[in-house]
Amino acid sequence: MTDLNSNKAAVLGGGSFGTAVANILAANGFQVDLWMRNEKTIEDIKQERENKQYLPGVKLHDNIQATGDLESAIKDSQVLFYAVPSKSFRELVERTQGLVVPEQMLISTTKGIEPEGFNLMSDILKGTFPSNPIGVISGPNLAKEIGQGQPAATVIGSKDKRVRDFIQKSLSCNFFRVYANADMYGVELGGALKNIYAVITGMAAALGFGENTKATLITRSLAEMSRFAVSQGANPMTFLGLAGVGDLVATCVSPLSRNYRVGYAVGKGETLEQAVEALGEVAEGVNTVRYIYHEANEQGIYMPLASALYAVLFEGAEVSQLANSLMTGEYNTDVEFSLPRGA
Ligand SMILES: NC(=O)C1=CN([C@@H]2O[C@H](COP(=O)(O)OP(=O)(O)OC[C@H]3O[C@@H](n4cnc5c(N)ncnc54)[C@H](O)[C@@H]3O)[C@@H](O)[C@H]2O)C=CC1
Numbered sequence: 640m641t642d643l644n645s646n647k648a649a650v651l652g653g654g655s656f657g658t659a660v661a662n663i664l665a666a667n668g669f670q671v672d673l674w675m676r677n678e679k680t681i682e683d684i685k686q687e688r689e690n691k692q693y694l695p696g697v698k699l700h701d702n703i704q705a706t707g708d709l710e711s712a713i714k715d716s717q718v719l720f721y722a723v724p725s726k727s728f729r730e731l732v733e734r735t736q737g738l739v740v741p742e743q744m745l746i747s748t749t750k751g752i753e754p755e756g757f758n759l760m761s762d763i764l765k766g767t768f769p770s771n772p773i774g775v776i777s778g779p780n781l782a783k784e785i786g787q788g789q790p791a792a793t794v795i796g797s798k799d800k801r802v803r804d805f806i807q808k809s810l811s812c813n814f815f816r817v818y819a820n821a822d823m824y825g826v827e828l829g830g831a832l833k834n835i836y837a838v839i840t841g842m843a844a845a846l847g848f849g850e851n852t853k854a855t856l857i858t859r860s861l862a863e864m865s866r867f868a869v870s871q872g873a874n875p876m877t878f879l880g881l882a883g884v885g886d887l888v889a890t891c892v893s894p895l896s897r898n899y900r901v902g903y904a905v906g907k908g909e910t911l912e913q914a915v916e917a918l919g920e921v922a923e924g925v926n927t928v929r930y931i932y933h934e935a936n937e938q939g940i941y942m943p944l945a946s947a948l949y950a951v952l953f954e955g956a957e958v959s960q961l962a963n964s965l966m967t968g969e970y971n972t973d974v975e976f977s978l979p980r981g982a
Pocket residue numbers: 652653654655656657658675676677693722723724725727730731748749750751780781782783919920921923
């Protein structure tokens with residue numbers, strides 16, 4: 640028998656963000672099963688009460704149990720957070736099939752896209768669990784800062800008010816605030832797309848550009864990502880919020896961002912392979928730009944920055960060409976939702 644009144648929650652994925660989310664839930668009174676596949680990390684967490692590999696220096700709350708038992712982690716949990724990189728997301732969702740019951744809330748924390756079929760993570764959840772309440776969280780949420788208890792906020796994107804209310808209650812605390820949005824797709828696309836532009840701003844920093852350049856890049860990035868998202872059915876207003884501007888700014892200015900770091904390293908002359916290898920964690924933007932580039936070309940969506948990044952990462956173009964793409968594109972309007980392009 641399943642008992643969903645038990646104040647139990649599961650976080651599936653023991654990386655930096657999953658661990659940070661688990662710590663908040665635990666401090667808010669949930670018994671949290673933090674599921675991960677690596678037995679050694681599980682043992683280390685049990686003994687040291689710290690995820691030394693992914694979130695070093697952050698003491699884990701006593702209410703967290705690290706486990707490799709997926710079935711027991713899911714059983715009786717009111718809510719499941721799927722917190723693995725996008726390339727592993729479907730595999731994990733499929734492993735949870737047969738263990739999840741229809742009342743359990745399923746939340747993605749993942750900021751990426753699945754190439755085949757161009758699915759977002761919520762599409763994968765919906766396709767696999769059509770009866771479950773589903774949501775995504777996204778926002779300026781650098782895991783290390785959250786682990787340290789620095790004030791920050793996120794967005795719960797869900798069409799289901801029960802999910803929005805539940806997550807606002809469960810994840811809010813004195814340093815973390817949760818805002819609600821019903822435009823789940825927009826919230827999710829904001830999180831996935833901004834990674835592309837964090838790679839670009841990392842490159843711009845490596846090239847030594849100043850604040851005017853960075854501000855121009857970030858603002859035109861917002862124009863480009865919202866143009867793409869709106870073409871997919873998202874609400875442009877979502878991009879004014881934390882999952883749009885908020886996350887874009889945090890990721891594009893912070894050396895804590897893995898995407899920014901990859902861009903910086905390539906800007907300093909490393910190959911993409913060297914930069915990714917040295918990182919040792921996921922930088923979703925590297926794959927996201929690949930998928931977006933092809934999708935935008937197919938659909939005829941104008942994305943000069945993403946196209947320039949694609950050329951640098953995969954076609955051998957010089958990093959300096961990024962500046963060209965910013966300066967030599969077609970004449971455009973500033974805010975196209977106020978004055979349409981070409982008007
Ligand atoms: N780290 C951050 O600051 C934030 C990350 N995110 C997003 O959360 C997602 C996860 O990122 P992080 O936790 O940062 O990643 P990470 O690189 O820190 O860790 C990834 C974790 O997933 C596990 N994993 C990978 N494939 C797996 C599989 N097939 N089965 C089980 N576990 C698997 C790894 O063992 C590792 O524990 C990404 O999409 C990222 O964009 C979202 C907000 C903030």
